Amino acid sequence: MNQTSLRIGLAGLGRLGRRYAEYLARAVPRARLDAVCSPVADEIDWARETLGTPRLYADYAAMLADTELDAVFLITPTSLHAEQIEQALDAGKHVFCEKPLSLDVPTCLRTVEHAKRYPHLRAMVGFVRHFDASYRAAKSRIEEGGIGRPFMVYSQTADKLDPSGAFVKFAPTSGGLFLDCSVHDIDLARWLLGRPAARRVYAIGTTAMYPELKPMGDVDNGVAVCEFSDGSMAMFHASRTQAHGHDTHTDIVGTAGKLSVGRNPRLDRVEIADAHGVRSLSLPSFFERFEDAFLAQCRHFVDAVLDGQPFDLTLDDAAEATRIATALRQSQQTGQPVDLG
Ligand SMILES: NC(=O)c1ccc[n+]([C@@H]2O[C@H](COP(=O)([O-])OP(=O)(O)OC[C@H]3O[C@@H](n4cnc5c(N)ncnc54)[C@H](O)[C@@H]3O)[C@@H](O)[C@H]2O)c1
Structure with missing residues (x-):
């Protein structure tokens, strides 16, 4: 991509999502955490007060409609991952999602196929130990x-x-x-x-x-x-x-x-x-x-998208x-x- 930083919206500010939000806001040099999304008002307040995140959404579809975002991070409940990945790709966003891709194989395979429709967009499911x-x-x-x-x-x-x-x-x-x-x-x-x-x-x-x-x-x-x-x-x-x-x-x-x-x-x-x-x-x-590895994983995703380099992990790996x-x-x-x- 021909830009110096990746503009990111993050969905899910629970146990792990808050850690990701802190990393993306403060510790990943080429990332900009421009938006967060959670249905829980307290979590949104936390992002505003702690990180100063400029754009706050209670609704995932509304965040996806934000044309000033290049990518989304999904740190949401596992049952939502596959559909939210597909929606992000449909909205023209690159997507990072926490593991696992889905709890059932047909859904994994559906998402793998869905991603093939968008060869210009990048999707990765994180398995943190690789980092x-x-x-x-x-x-x-x-x-x-x-x-x-x-x-x-x-x-x-x-x-x-x-x-x-x-x-x-x-x-x-x-x-x-x-x-x-x-x-x-x-x-x-x-x-x-x-x-x-x-x-x-x-x-x-x-x-x-x-x-x-x-x-x-x-x-x-x-x-x-x-x-x-x-x-x-x-x-x-x-x-x-x-x-x-x-x-x-x-x-x-x-x-x-x-x-x-x-x-x-x-x-x-x-x-x-x-x-x-x-x-x-x-x-x-x-x-x-794995604290350091979570940070390294964020950097890997951001750098790979901006530089057009391959991810260490594919969606096929996540499905398998x-x-x-x-x-x-x-x-x-x-x-x-x-x-x-
Ligand atoms: N890699 C690891 O070692 C590791 C460890 C823990 C959790 N995880 C994964 O991370 C994911 C999140 O786990 P957690 O423990 O943080 O869960 P959590 O329940 O603490 O947090 C989930 C968050 O998602 C938000 N949310 C729910 N529905 C939403 C929606 N429609 N749109 C946007 N946000 C929504 C909730 O408000 C909450 O903030 C899970 O998939 C889990 O498997 C991975």
């Missing part, structure tokens, strides 16, 4: 042949136990544990293994602490295996109940070595020695772990992550392996 410095270093080392041929990934997303059980409220709309959490690990495994096609999955789960998830068919801890058609494999663990903190980590095993990312989920480099022994504090949530994650949920609910062709 984490340690995962990027691991990917580079693999590409340089540092571990030979990678053939196995173990990856887990494990959240700290929230005794309030607040996540249970979102369970009916989040798609369940595998779609909400393992979708990150699925996307990582495909990326680190060179994007092989999935052949078959098997998953099991348990309600270790939240039996109220059972009637919804959901679990608070799950384990899965995935076979890929080139013979490579992945194992996933997802949890809502870790006592110590947020514990996301990944191992990549190759014919000449192994890489591990994030194995020790320590908060910082401080080691505490006292009457209880020697220890570190743990990361409280995904945000502290949902396809595999929904198969994991099906397997966990039926007790049977699921063939993915």
Whole structure:
């Protein structure tokens, strides 16, 4: 694009949306946060008072009609993503959307097809771990042949136990544990293994602490295996109940070595020695772990759109992550392996 900055409207100012809004307003050099949109008046007030965002919309369609915007960021509930991406493209905007693209495969495929109508517009679904410095270093080392041929990934997303059980409220709309959490690990495994096609999955789960998830068919801890058609494999663990903190980590095993990312989920480099022994504090949530990566992801999107460079992730990758994650949920609910062709 022949302009120095990208004029952005952001929809969704919840838990994560506010962080994005702060980044786009203050920390992404070539971005201008010119508008925000939320149906919640308090959230709009926050943007006006905290960020001084000039144009404020209660209605998404009204923001899309703003001809002074080049792109939209969607940090809205997952159930809205696919339709809002399509509407943004119809309105002539580039679009960044938080993961996952959708909770069902036909909708993902519909959005992928929709985007093809607009080859001059750019659309990306964010999988933040691609922009984490340690995962990027691991990917580079693999590409340089540092571990030979990678053939196995173990990856887990494990959240700290929230005794309030607040996540249970979102369970009916989040798609369940595998779609909400393992979708990150699925996307990582495909990326680190060179994007092989999935052949078959098997998953099991348990309600270790939240039996109220059972009637919804959901679990608070799950384990899965995935076979890929080139013979490579992945194992996933997802949890809502870790006592110590947020514990996301990944191992990549190759014919000449192994890489591990994030194995020790320590908060910082401080080691505490006292009457209880020697220890570190743990990361409280995904945000502290991936704060820098969220910012890097915003910069990647803005720079790629302005400079006409490719994104690190495609909509097809996002659709494939949902396809595999929904198969994991099906397997966990039926007790049977699921063939993915
Ligand atoms: N990458 C990650 O690690 C990660 C972590 C957390 C959440 N997420 C994703 O981010 C998204 C948002 O999650 P959250 O935790 O911030 O949710 P949230 O419920 O806290 O926030 C959702 C926001 O969307 C707004 N909203 C609702 N309907 C809207 C509409 N029609 N138009 C505009 N805004 C609307 C709400 O007012 C709210 O501000 C989800 O899709 C989730 O999967 C990703």
